[in-house]
Amino acid sequence: MSLGDYSASLRNNAIHCIINDRELNLNIMPSRRLLSVLRDELGLTGTKRSCEIGRCGACMVLVDGEPVNSCLTMAYQCEGKTVTTIEGITASAQSLSGGLDPVQRAFLEEGGFQCGYCTPGMIVSVKALLEHTPDPSEEEIEEALSGNICRCTGYGGIKRAVRQAIEWRNTR
Numbered sequence: 001m002s003l004g005d006y007s008a009s010l011r012n013n014a015i016h017c018i019i020n021d022r023e024l025n026l027n028i029m030p031s032r033r034l035l036s037v038l039r040d041e042l043g044l045t046g047t048k049r050s051c052e053i054g055r056c057g058a059c060m061v062l063v064d065g066e067p068v069n070s071c072l073t074m075a076y077q078c079e080g081k082t083v084t085t086i087e088g089i090t091a092s093a094q095s096l097s098g099g100l101d102p103v104q105r106a107f108l109e110e111g112g113f114q115c116g117y118c119t120p121g122m123i124v125s126v127k128a129l130l131e132h133t134p135d136p137s138e139e140e141i142e143e144a145l146s147g148n149i150c151r152c153t154g155y156g157g158i159k160r161a162v163r164q165a166i167e168w169r170n171t172r
């Protein structure tokens with residue numbers, strides 16, 4: 001392939017999106033998954049790679065505010081969309097309050113993690129839940145976290161963290 005052909009093929013694979021408040025033009029092969037682009041090309045390693053078949057939720061990110069498994073999302077599907085990773089959640093909390101996001105703080109204070117591998121995905125799912133449903137029922141919490149697997153905690157600390165985050169949200 002000549003250099004000209006190569007450049008043309010890259011142009012054809014161009015996508016424009018916003019990732020963590022940064023407008024980006026990326027040249028992405030159609031076969032690339034969002035998870036690989038985030039971790040391997042953009043260095044956003046807070047999004048975790050685990051099962052890669054949509055079962056564990058470790059790779060959860062927000063696309064236009066909705067939680068999605070980035071291992072099952074093709075990068076080209078993000079054309080024109082807004083992607084938020086755990087790094088984006090952290091950065092926006094820091095610029096708003098100079099500290100952690102309340103959901104992150106609740107996980108810290110309530111022992112919502114042990115090894116921490118599932119935690120970014122959990123926090124992304126909780127953020128999405130509270131955005132749409134500020135005062136969720138137990139069933140709604142369970143449903144929202146049903147796609148996130150934790151091998152360590154037994155979920156007790158995670159549920160306490162979610163309830164704490166809800167309480168802070170309702171009393172601020």
Ligand code: FES
Pocket residue numbers: 048049050051052053054055056057058059060069070071072
């Ligand atoms: S790595 Fe995506 S769901 Fe497990």
Ligand code: FES
Pocket residue numbers: 112113114115116117118119149150151152153
């Ligand atoms: S804290 Fe280890 S997998 Fe959840």
